[in-house]
Amino acid sequence: MVMRKLELPLSQTQKVRFKRAIERLQSLSSTANSDASVIVTDSIPVNHDDAFLKGHGTSEVDGELLATVCGVVERVDKLVYVRTLRARYKPEVGDIVVGRVIEVSQKRWRVELNFAQDGVLMLSSMTNPDGEQRRRTSVDELNMRNIFVEHDVLCTEVRNIQQDGSLQLHARSEKYGKLEKGQLLKVDPYLIKRRKHHFHYVDTLGIDLILGCNGFIWVGEHVEVRDPMIIVDQKNDETVSSSTNNTLKDQSHTTLETRQCICRIGNAIRVLSNLGFTMDLEVIMETFNLSNSKNIDIYDMLGSEFHVVVTENEAERRRAKRRN
Amino acid sequence: MEYVSPEGLRLDGRRFNEMRQIVAEIGVVSKADGSAVFEMGNTKVIAAVYGPREIQNKSQQLKHDRALVLCEYSMAQFSTGDRRRQKQDRRTTELSLVIRQTMEACILTELMPHSQIDIFLQVLQADGGTRSACINAATLALADAGIPMRDLAVSCSAGYLNSTPLLDLNYVEDSAGGADVTVGILPKTDKMDAKLPMETFETVFALASEGCKAIAERIREVLEENTKQLEYRRAA
Known part of the structure; x- marks a missing residue:
C-alpha cells in the first residue's frame, strides 16, 4: 500500500533531491488537468442545459452534482464520473486478476481479490490441467483439493458480475491456474492500468510477471504454457521414461539467480508502490535495471537512497516522454 | 472554580470561541x-478502516441490500492520567454505538451490498472531546x-461554564459538571449531560456548529492535498 508520507530516514541532500524530484513531477502533471481533483461533497461543474449522465462517485442533491468520493473528475461524452484513487478493486468483465484461495466449498473456490466480496471460481468453469473435458461427477468434486487448496495463489479472469455485486471467475485457458515458485505483491489497484497484455515473460531472466488488474502482482519463475494439443502429441511420441523425467523436472529447485531476480523485481515493485507511481512492464524493468546498474543490493532497494533515485528517474522519464 | 478569568481567558489560555490546535494526517x-490520525490539542485518536470486504x-x-458498518472504539491504557484496567465498559460500548450510527448515516451503504466496513478507533491520548475526535478521524x-459518502461527518463539542458558552472543552472543563453538547454535523446531534435553558442552548449549539465548520474546513484541506499528491x- 502507498505510504503517503515517506517514512524513511533521509539525509539532508537526499531530502533536497527528493523534494526537487517531487516538485518536477508536480509541475509536469499540473498542466494536464489541474483542477479536476475533487473531494467528498465538492460540487462538480456541469452544464445543466445539456443532458448529462451521472456516473460512479456522484450524486445529485438539489440540482447540484456532488462528489461522494475523493478522486478525479472524468468526462466521457455525456457521462460524468469520479475516478477514485485509493479504493478497492472495481471489477470489469474480462479483467485478468491474481487472487488467493481462502475457502474450498461445494463445487467452488472462494478467492480473495481485494474486492468488496470474495470472488467465486466454480469447478465447472475450470479446464482440467491436461486440457481434457471436465466430467461433472462427485469424484471430481471430492478431488477439488488436488487442484487448489486454501492459500494457493491463482490467476483467473473475471467472467461476470452478478446483479447483487458478487463476482464470478473462470479459468478456461491454459494460461490461467495455480501460480508457484514466486512472490505475490499487493499494490493499490489504481496503479495498474488495463492493458492488452497482463502476462509478461521476461525471457532474458526467465521470469513471469503477471500484473493483475486488482492490484495483485505475481513475480515468479517462468513456466511454459502447455498447449494441450502439443502435450497429446508428446504423449504419443515419447516413451514412458521421458514422462517420469518430466515430473522430476517439475520438482527441481529454482536456481539462485532466478530467485534473486524475483526478489529484485519484487522490491522494484514495492518501491514504485511506496512512491505511488503507475506501473507497467516497462517501468518495472527500468527500475530493475536501474538497481542493477547502480549496484544496489536487493535488501538496499527498500532504503532511502534507492527511493530517491527512482523518483528522480521517474521525473526524468516523464519529461523525456513529454518531449516526444 | 474559576474556568474563565475576568479577562475572558480559559484555563489553557484560549478564548471562549477558540479551538485547540488541530493536526490531521492520512x-x-x-x-x-x-x-488517519486526528489530534485536537492533547486528544489524539487513530482510526483504521477495512473494507468494504466480505x-x-x-x-x-x-439487511441484504446494503453494507454492514461495524465500529470498535477503545482507549489505550496509557491514554489517561491514571492507568486504565477495564477493557470494555458501558461508556466504550455506548460510544462505539454512537460513532457507528453516525458513520452509517453518512456512508452510502446501499452501493455495497453483501459487504462489511470495519472502523477501528483507538484513543492514544484523552483530554476531553474524544467522541468528536473519533468521528473526525473516522471521516x-x-x-x-x-468509500462513497453523503457528506463529511464532523463533530465538535461546546459547553456552558461560568455563564459563558465555551467551544471545544478539554478534560478539566469537561469534568467540571457543566452542560455540554457534542454536535455532529450532517445528520446527528447527540447527547447532553446537564440541563441547559433553551436560549443558552441555542448559543452553545451555534458555537459548536461553528466549530464543526472550522474542522470541516481543515479536513477538506488535508483530503485535497492528499488527493492531489x-x-x-x-x-x-
Missing part, C-alpha cells in the same frame, strides 16, 4: 484500506479508503 496504517460473521448481516479514514504521482 495514511498512517499501511495495511488498512484507509487510516462479511465475516453472516449472522450479523441484517478522514473513510474518505481515504475511497496521489494524482500527480500517478499521472499517465
Whole structure:
C-alpha cells in the first residue's frame, strides 16, 4: 500500500533531491488537468442545459452534482464520473486478476481479490490441467483439493458480475491456474492500468510477471504454457521414461539467480508502490535495471537512497516522454 | 472554580470561541484500506478502516441490500492520567454505538451490498472531546479508503461554564459538571449531560456548529492535498 508520507530516514541532500524530484513531477502533471481533483461533497461543474449522465462517485442533491468520493473528475461524452484513487478493486468483465484461495466449498473456490466480496471460481468453469473435458461427477468434486487448496495463489479472469455485486471467475485457458515458485505483491489497484497484455515473460531472466488488474502482482519463475494439443502429441511420441523425467523436472529447485531476480523485481515493485507511481512492464524493468546498474543490493532497494533515485528517474522519464 | 478569568481567558489560555490546535494526517496504517490520525490539542485518536470486504460473521448481516458498518472504539491504557484496567465498559460500548450510527448515516451503504466496513478507533491520548475526535478521524479514514459518502461527518463539542458558552472543552472543563453538547454535523446531534435553558442552548449549539465548520474546513484541506499528491504521482 502507498505510504503517503515517506517514512524513511533521509539525509539532508537526499531530502533536497527528493523534494526537487517531487516538485518536477508536480509541475509536469499540473498542466494536464489541474483542477479536476475533487473531494467528498465538492460540487462538480456541469452544464445543466445539456443532458448529462451521472456516473460512479456522484450524486445529485438539489440540482447540484456532488462528489461522494475523493478522486478525479472524468468526462466521457455525456457521462460524468469520479475516478477514485485509493479504493478497492472495481471489477470489469474480462479483467485478468491474481487472487488467493481462502475457502474450498461445494463445487467452488472462494478467492480473495481485494474486492468488496470474495470472488467465486466454480469447478465447472475450470479446464482440467491436461486440457481434457471436465466430467461433472462427485469424484471430481471430492478431488477439488488436488487442484487448489486454501492459500494457493491463482490467476483467473473475471467472467461476470452478478446483479447483487458478487463476482464470478473462470479459468478456461491454459494460461490461467495455480501460480508457484514466486512472490505475490499487493499494490493499490489504481496503479495498474488495463492493458492488452497482463502476462509478461521476461525471457532474458526467465521470469513471469503477471500484473493483475486488482492490484495483485505475481513475480515468479517462468513456466511454459502447455498447449494441450502439443502435450497429446508428446504423449504419443515419447516413451514412458521421458514422462517420469518430466515430473522430476517439475520438482527441481529454482536456481539462485532466478530467485534473486524475483526478489529484485519484487522490491522494484514495492518501491514504485511506496512512491505511488503507475506501473507497467516497462517501468518495472527500468527500475530493475536501474538497481542493477547502480549496484544496489536487493535488501538496499527498500532504503532511502534507492527511493530517491527512482523518483528522480521517474521525473526524468516523464519529461523525456513529454518531449516526444 | 474559576474556568474563565475576568479577562475572558480559559484555563489553557484560549478564548471562549477558540479551538485547540488541530493536526490531521492520512495514511498512517499501511495495511488498512484507509487510516488517519486526528489530534485536537492533547486528544489524539487513530482510526483504521477495512473494507468494504466480505462479511465475516453472516449472522450479523441484517439487511441484504446494503453494507454492514461495524465500529470498535477503545482507549489505550496509557491514554489517561491514571492507568486504565477495564477493557470494555458501558461508556466504550455506548460510544462505539454512537460513532457507528453516525458513520452509517453518512456512508452510502446501499452501493455495497453483501459487504462489511470495519472502523477501528483507538484513543492514544484523552483530554476531553474524544467522541468528536473519533468521528473526525473516522471521516478522514473513510474518505481515504475511497468509500462513497453523503457528506463529511464532523463533530465538535461546546459547553456552558461560568455563564459563558465555551467551544471545544478539554478534560478539566469537561469534568467540571457543566452542560455540554457534542454536535455532529450532517445528520446527528447527540447527547447532553446537564440541563441547559433553551436560549443558552441555542448559543452553545451555534458555537459548536461553528466549530464543526472550522474542522470541516481543515479536513477538506488535508483530503485535497492528499488527493492531489496521489494524482500527480500517478499521472499517465
